[in-house]
Amino acid sequence: MNTPALRRNSFLLNFFFKIFGARASGIILATLIVELAFGYMTPMFYDFGFWTVILSFASRVGIIAAGMTLLMASREFDLSVGSVFALVPVLAFTWARAGLNEWVACVVALGIAILCGLLNGFVVTRMGVNSLIATLATMFLYRTFALVASWGGAVSPPENPTFRYIMGAGDVGFKGFSTAVIWWLGVSAVCLIVLSRTSHGNWTLATGGNEGAARAVGVRARRVKMINFMAASFLAGLSGILFAVVRNTIYAVYGVGMELEIIGATVIGGTPLIGGAGTVLGTVFGSTLLGMVYLGISSTIPMMTIPSAYLYEGAVGALIMGATILNVKMGSLKRLFR
Amino acid sequence: MEGMSKAFERVRALEEVDLHVDRREILGLVGDNGAGKSTLIKILSGVHPADKGEIYFEGKRVHIADPMQARELGIETIYQDLALVDDLKIYRNIFLAREFKKRYLGIVRLLDEGKMKSEAEGVLKRLGIEIASTDDTVRTLSGGQKQCVALARSVYFDAKLLVMDEPTAALGVAESTLVLDMMRSLKEHGKSVIVITHNLAHIFSVCDRIMVLQHGRKVGERYTRDTSVDEITDMIIGRGQYVSNSPKSAA
Numbered sequence: 001m002n003t004p005a006l007r008r009n010s011f012l013l014n015f016f017f018k019i020f021g022a023r024a025s026g027i028i029l030a031t032l033i034v035e036l037a038f039g040y041m042t043p044m045f046y047d048f049g050f051w052t053v054i055l056s057f058a059s060r061v062g063i064i065a066a067g068m069t070l071l072m073a074s075r076e077f078d079l080s081v082g083s084v085f086a087l088v089p090v091l092a093f094t095w096a097r098a099g100l101n102e103w104v105a106c107v108v109a110l111g112i113a114i115l116c117g118l119l120n121g122f123v124v125t126r127m128g129v130n131s132l133i134a135t136l137a138t139m140f141l142y143r144t145f146a147l148v149a150s151w152g153g154a155v156s157p158p159e160n161p162t163f164r165y166i167m168g169a170g171d172v173g174f175k176g177f178s179t180a181v182i183w184w185l186g187v188s189a190v191c192l193i194v195l196s197r198t199s200h201g202n203w204t205l206a207t208g209g210n211e212g213a214a215r216a217v218g219v220r221a222r223r224v225k226m227i228n229f230m231a232a233s234f235l236a237g238l239s240g241i242l243f244a245v246v247r248n249t250i251y252a253v254y255g256v257g258m259e260l261e262i263i264g265a266t267v268i269g270g271t272p273l274i275g276g277a278g279t280v281l282g283t284v285f286g287s288t289l290l291g292m293v294y295l296g297i298s299s300t301i302p303m304m305t306i307p308s309a310y311l312y313e314g315a316v317g318a319l320i321m322g323a324t325i326l327n328v329k330m331g332s333l334k335r336l337f338r
Numbered sequence: 339m340e341g342m343s344k345a346f347e348r349v350r351a352l353e354e355v356d357l358h359v360d361r362r363e364i365l366g367l368v369g370d371n372g373a374g375k376s377t378l379i380k381i382l383s384g385v386h387p388a389d390k391g392e393i394y395f396e397g398k399r400v401h402i403a404d405p406m407q408a409r410e411l412g413i414e415t416i417y418q419d420l421a422l423v424d425d426l427k428i429y430r431n432i433f434l435a436r437e438f439k440k441r442y443l444g445i446v447r448l449l450d451e452g453k454m455k456s457e458a459e460g461v462l463k464r465l466g467i468e469i470a471s472t473d474d475t476v477r478t479l480s481g482g483q484k485q486c487v488a489l490a491r492s493v494y495f496d497a498k499l500l501v502m503d504e505p506t507a508a509l510g511v512a513e514s515t516l517v518l519d520m521m522r523s524l525k526e527h528g529k530s531v532i533v534i535t536h537n538l539a540h541i542f543s544v545c546d547r548i549m550v551l552q553h554g555r556k557v558g559e560r561y562t563r564d565t566s567v568d569e570i571t572d573m574i575i576g577r578g579q580y581v582s583n584s585p586k587s588a589a
Contacts, residue, residue, distance in 0.1 A: 197448045199437045202426070206434055209423040216421035218406070218435040276425045 023270035024282035026326050030268075031285050031292070038296040045296070052177055054291040059184035060243050061258070062287030065265040066184075066191040067235035069283045071228040072266055073195060074221075075208035075275025078120060078229060079135040081236035081262060083142035085255035088113050088237030089244035090150045093157050102158040106167070106241060113237030116142055117230035124229070125222040139259070146252035157245045168242035180242045185284075187235060192280035204228060208275025257313075264316045265290050268323040286323075290316065355391075355556050357532075357549060359499070364521060364531040366541040366562075369551035370574055375534045378551070379501050382532075383415040384408035396498075412498035418507065420488045422476045429458035429472040432491045461494045462487075465523050482513030486520050493524065500524060502533045506540055518544045538567050550574055 039045040064081050071078055092109035096102040116138065123134040157164065164170070168180040195201040206214035207221045215221050244250035269286030271278045293315045298308035355378060359365040367375050380386045382393070384402040393400050395411055402408050408415070422431050430437075433454045440450035458472040467486045469479070476484060485505050492500055502521075506514040514537075521531055521544050535541060541548055542562060550557045550573040557573045572578045 193448070197451075199439065199447075199449060202430055202434065202437060202449065205426055205430075206423045209425045212419065213421040213423050214434065216405075216417070276423070 023277065023279040023327075024285065025270075027269045027282045027285040027289065027323070030323075030326075031289050034289060034292055034296070038292060038300070042296075042299050044299055045292075050295070052181070054288070054295050055181045055184075056178055056246065056291075057294055058287040058291035059178075059180045060239055061261050061265050061290055062184045062284060063187050063239040063242070064232065064235045064258075065262045065269075065283045065287050066188045066280055067228070067232040068262050068266050069269070069271050069278045069280050070191060070195055070201075070204055071225075071232045072263070072271050072273070073208045073275055073278030074204045074225050074228050075211070076124060076131040076225055076228065077135060077263065078117075078232045079132065079259045080116065080120060080139040080142055081232060082255035082258035083139050083146060084113050084116050084233050084236040085240040085243070085258060086250065086252050087116070087142050087146040087149070087240070089157070089240040089250040090146045090155050090252055092241060093155045093244065093250065094149060096158040097155070102160055102163050109241075110234060110237050113233045114230050116237075117233030118226070120233065121226035121229035125225050143252070143256075150250075150252045152252065154249045154251055155244075156249050157241075164245050168245040169248075178246065180246055183238070183242055184287075187238070188280055188284050191231075195278055195280055200224065200227065205276060205278070209277070261290060261316060264320045268319050270323075270327060272327065273324075289319070293319070355551065355554070357556075359530050359532055359547075361498075361530050362525050362528055363547065364525055364533060364545045366545035366548040367532055367534045367551070368536070368538070368541060368548060368570065368574055369557075372553070373551040373574075374554040375551055376503070377554075379415060379503065379532065379534065382408065382413060382501060384413075409495075409497075412496055413501065414492035414495070414497035414499070415501040416485070416488050416492065416503065416505065418504050420484055422484055422488060424477040425475055427473055427475055428469065428479070428487060429454045431476055431487065432458045432461075432472075432494065436495065457494070458490075461490045465490055465493060465520065465527075467520070480513055481509045482516035485509075485517045489520055489524065493527070493529070497529065499530045499532065502531065504535055505533065506535060506537055514540060538570060541570070542567060552576055 035045060044050045064085070068078065068081070088109045091112060092102075092105040095105040095108070100108075120131075120135050120138055123129050123138070124131045127134075157167075166179060168178060168183070170179040171177075195204065203214065203219045203221075203224045206219055207224050211221050240250070240255065243254070265286035266278075266283050267273060267286075268289060269279060269282030269284070271282060294308065294312045297311045297315065301308060301311065355374070357365075357367075357378065367378070369375050377386065381388045382402065384405045384407055387403065393402060395413070400411060402411070402413070405415075423434070426434070429451075438450040438453045438457070439447045440453075442448055455472050462469055462472070465486070467483070467490060469483060469487070476487065479487065489500065489502075505517050505521075509517065518540060521533065524531055533541075533545065545562050547559065547561050548565065548570060549559045550570060552574065557576070560569070
C-alpha cells in the first residue's frame, strides 16, 4: 500500500520503527511522554538521584519480567513467580543465619527456584494442564513453603558486606546506581540476546507462534517451554534475594500480587499475550515505566489523600489496557508503511 | 534410474495397494474422501505404520517408523497447514530447528543470520521463486508463495521425494499456477513428487501418471497422456466399467 504522504510526515515514527523495531517503539514513546508529563509536574523527575529510586523499583520487576518475556513468547504464563520471589531469600537467609556459607546458601536456594520452575514446566508440558491454572496452584504451594520456612516472621540477610554489595545493595558509584540495577540490566541483556539471536530464542518464538508447525519440523516444544519456566523461576529467586538485601529484610508475604506487575510490564512493553513474539527491550522500558508511575504517583499525590499503592494498582491496570490497544493500533499502522 | 515402489495392505483403510513413482516423475494420487490417500501418504511419511507390506526406496527395502526417518531418507511431506510459523521471518522458518550458528568470543553460539539469509535467498532463486526479502515474515506472503517456501525448505535439505497434500486447495488461479510451475521445476531438478488433490485440471496439467484409489483399493493407474478426465472421474466414483463391489458405488 503506497502512502507517500504518510511516509513523509511520519519520519519520526519511521525512525523509531527502524531503531527499536515496531514492537518496542510504542513503549519507548510512552515512557518519554510520561517522563515529560511527570517532569512537568515535579522537577524531581529530572534529577538523577531520583532516578536511582525509580530504577531500583524497576529492577525488582524487571529482572523477572525479562524471563517472563521469554516464557510468554512461548505462549505460557507463570503466576507463581511472586511466591518464588519470597521463598528463595527466606530459605537462603535462614540457612545463612544457621551457619551455612551465604554464597552456598544462595546457590542452593536458587537451585530450589529452578526446581520450582521444573515443577511448573512438568505440570504444564507433561500433564497438559493450562499454565494459568498450574502456576496458580504452585503459586499457593510455594507461598506455603515460604510461610512455613519463615514461620511468618522476618528473615534478614547475612551481614557480610561483600555479599551485600554484590547482591544488590552496593552503590556502583555512577549516578548512584545500585548493583541491583546492574543485575537487572545484565539479565535483560542476556535475555534479549537469547530471544533474538539464539536457536533457543527462535524455537521459543516458533513454539509460541505455531506450536504444531514447530513440532512438525522437529522443534522440541516441551523442552523449550521447560527451559523458559525454569528461567522465570530462577530470575524470580534472584530478584527476591536482591530485593531482600536492599530492603534488609524479607517476609514470606512479600511479592504477593507481583506476578501481575510482571506480566503487566511485559505486556506494556509490547510482548503479545498470545505469544509468538517478544521484546526484552520493551520489557525493560515497561518495567521502567512502572517505576516512573509508582514514584510519580507518590511524589505528586500526598499520602494523606490516597495511598499511592492503591493508585499504583489502578494505574498498572489502565496501562495494560492502554498498551494492548496501542499495540493493536501500532500493528495496523505498521502495515500502512509497507 | 531407481524408482520407489511400495506394496502394502491395511484392513479397511488400505487393501493391497501398490504405489510406485520414479525419479523426475510427478504422480497424482486421486480418490474421493475416505479412499485412503491420506493413510497411504502417512505411512510413507512415517506417521502411521502399515499393517502389512513393504516399502522400497531407491531399490532398497526400508522401514519408516517415524517422521524423522522419513526425512532422513529424503521423503518430505508438505501438509496443508504447511508447517510455517506466520510471525517468524522467512529465512528463520526455512532453517527452523536446523539453524546455522556462529561462535562469538569463542564461547557463545549465536545464530548466523547472514548465512541463513543468503542460503535462503540462494535456494529460492535456484527454484525460481520470487520473494521480495527473506527478512519479511511469512505472514506477508500469499498462499502460493507460502507453498513455495515450504517446498524450498524441503529442497534445501535434500528431499528426493516430495509428498504434497492438497497444495492448491485454498489457492486461486494465479497462485495455483505458481505452485504447479514449482512442481515442474522440482521435476527438472531431479526430484519425485506425489501430489494429492481433488482438482483434476491441475492433475492433468502437471502429472505424468495418475493413480486412483477407491475405498482403500487401487482402482487404476494411467499415464496422463493415455487417459481423460472422464475416465479418471469414472474410476474415482466407480461408474461405467469401473463399478466396484462396494455398496456405496454409483450404479
